[in-house]
Amino acid sequence: MSPHNVLSPRQKALQINLDETIYGSFAEIGAGQEVARHFFQAGGAAGTIARTMSAYDMIMSDAMYGETGRYVSEERLISMLKTECSTLMQRLDLERGESSRFFTYANTVTAKGYRGAGNYHGWTGIKFQQNPGEEPSQVVIHIKLLDNQNLFQQEAIGTFGVNLIHSCYYANDSMEHFVRSLMDNLTNERILIDAIKVTGPAFRHMDDRLLSLELVNNCFTDVIMFNDKGKVVQHSEELYKKNIVALRGSFRPPTLLNMEMLQKGAEQFRNNLPEDEGENIMTLAEISMNRLIERGSIDSADFLARIDMLTSINQPVLISHFQHFHTLSHYLSDVCRRRVAFAARVHNLQDIFDEENYKNLDGGFLEAFGTMFGKNTQIYVYPEKADDEDMLLASDSVTLSAHVKPLMEYFKNHNFIQDIKNFNPNVANIWSRKVVEKIEAGDSTWEEMVPASVAEAVKKSNLFRSN
CATH class of the missing domain: 3.40.50.620 (HUPs)
Structure with missing residues (x-):
C-alpha cells in the first residue's frame, strides 16, 4: 500500500477554493451546513461556491425536490443531486461552462437531537464534472454516525463531505486511494461507510463491487451487501x-x-x-x-x-x-x-x-x-x-x-x-x-x-x- 498524504479539512477546502475551474453548490439537510462551512472558513470560497441550500421544512423540501416517502433516503439524495445540478448548469453553463468543472454536493442526514437515542445515519453524494463540458459523474454513499453528541456528528459529516469532494477531484486515480481518502481525519469509531455507488466517466476504471470490498478490507464497515441482481445495496x-x-x-x-x-x-x-x-x-x-x-x-x-x-x-x-x-x-x-x-x-x-x-x-x-x-x-x-x-x-x-x-x-x-x-x-x-x-x-x-x-x-x- 503506497504512502497516503493526509490533508486537513481546511487544507482540502482551500485547495479546491484556489482551483478556479471547480465551481458548484451545496444542499445539506439534517445536520447544519457543515460541509459548506469548511469552504467558507478556508478562504476564497467566492471562487468555488455558487450557492448553498438547506431545506429543513418538509413542505419546502418537497416543493424543491419532489415528494418522497422518506426524507433520509437514497431516493431523496438522488433527487437533490439531480435538481441542484440541473439548476446550476442551466443558469451558469452559458457564462462559464467552457472553463468550469461544475459540482453539486448534497446530504440528507438524521443526526442526534434533543429527543433520546436513534439510528443516526445519512446519505451523502456528489455530481461533478471531471473536465469542463463533460457529462457529470456521480457518487452516492450511505454512512452511519457513531458519535454520541450532535456537535461531534456534525463535525464528522463536515469532514466526510470535504473528503468526498476532494477525493473526486484529487484522489480518483485508483480505488484504493479513493476509498482511503474518504476517511481522512476520521476513524471507524466515528463513521462507517456501508454502501458506495459510482457512475460516470470519472469512474470508468472503477467497479462498485470492488469499491465496496475496499470498504470492508479497510475496516470502514463491517458488512456490505449485493442484492439478487448483483447491485450494491444498503444492507x-x-x-x-x-x-x-x-x-x-x-x-x-x-x-x-x-x-x-x-x-x-x-x-x-x-x-x-x-x-x-x-x-x-x-x-x-x-x-x-x-x-x-x-x-x-x-x-x-x-x-x-x-x-x-x-x-x-x-x-x-x-x-x-x-x-x-x-x-x-x-x-x-x-x-x-x-x-x-x-x-x-x-x-x-x-x-x-x-x-x-x-x-x-x-x-x-x-x-x-x-x-x-x-x-x-x-x-x-x-x-x-x-x-x-x-x-x-x-x-x-x-x-x-x-x-x-x-x-x-x-x-x-x-x-x-x-x-x-x-x-x-x-x-x-x-x-x-x-x-x-x-x-x-x-x-x-x-x-x-x-x-x-x-x-x-x-x-x-x-x-x-x-x-
Whole structure:
C-alpha cells in the first residue's frame, strides 16, 4: 500500500477554493451546513461556491425536490443531486461552462437531537464534472454516525463531505486511494461507510463491487451487501424486518448442496415462525473476509466471479468482517429486528462448539453462546457425508467434551439446533473444492454438482482452470 498524504479539512477546502475551474453548490439537510462551512472558513470560497441550500421544512423540501416517502433516503439524495445540478448548469453553463468543472454536493442526514437515542445515519453524494463540458459523474454513499453528541456528528459529516469532494477531484486515480481518502481525519469509531455507488466517466476504471470490498478490507464497515441482481445495496434497508436464513461459505463455486441447504433451511425455518411471518424470509450467502484471503491475498477477479455466480442464481450476498457465527448472528439480529437462522453442516457445528474459538472472550464460550442464541437464533444442520464414505453424519456425531455436551443437549431440546429432515442425500457430499479439482482435471462431471447457471458462468469466464 503506497504512502497516503493526509490533508486537513481546511487544507482540502482551500485547495479546491484556489482551483478556479471547480465551481458548484451545496444542499445539506439534517445536520447544519457543515460541509459548506469548511469552504467558507478556508478562504476564497467566492471562487468555488455558487450557492448553498438547506431545506429543513418538509413542505419546502418537497416543493424543491419532489415528494418522497422518506426524507433520509437514497431516493431523496438522488433527487437533490439531480435538481441542484440541473439548476446550476442551466443558469451558469452559458457564462462559464467552457472553463468550469461544475459540482453539486448534497446530504440528507438524521443526526442526534434533543429527543433520546436513534439510528443516526445519512446519505451523502456528489455530481461533478471531471473536465469542463463533460457529462457529470456521480457518487452516492450511505454512512452511519457513531458519535454520541450532535456537535461531534456534525463535525464528522463536515469532514466526510470535504473528503468526498476532494477525493473526486484529487484522489480518483485508483480505488484504493479513493476509498482511503474518504476517511481522512476520521476513524471507524466515528463513521462507517456501508454502501458506495459510482457512475460516470470519472469512474470508468472503477467497479462498485470492488469499491465496496475496499470498504470492508479497510475496516470502514463491517458488512456490505449485493442484492439478487448483483447491485450494491444498503444492507440495513434491505434486511430490516426480514427473517434471515444465512449460509456461510466460500462459494467457490456455489454448489447444488449450497442451494439445497438454503432452501431446506428456509423451509424448516418457516415452519417455526408465526404464520404471518412465514413468507417474510430472506436467504443470504455470506462470505467472511478470511474466506476471501484464504489463498494469501484478495483476488479481485476471483471475488467478482463469486458475486456473479451467486447472483446468476438470484442469491443475495453479504460480505462481512465477522469470523465467528456468534458475532454475525448478533449483528444480523440488530439489523433485521426479526429472527435469524443459519443453515450449517456438521463440521460448522463442531467449530461453533470448539472452546478454543472463544478463549479471548471474557466470558468464554458461554458469552459467545449467550450472544448467539440470546435472540432466538436457530441452527439448521444439514447432514454431511465424508468424501469416501456412505454414512451420513448429523448433529449427534459432533465430538464434544464432557462439560459441553449438556449445552448441546439443551440447545437441541429447546429447538435452537435442529437437524434438517427433508434432505437430498445425493448432494450431501458435494464440496466446492471437489468441484474445482474436477474442473482442473478436465473432468466434465463437475457440471452435475452446480446449478446450470453457475456452470455456464464458469465456462464462459474459464474459471478455476490451472492453465
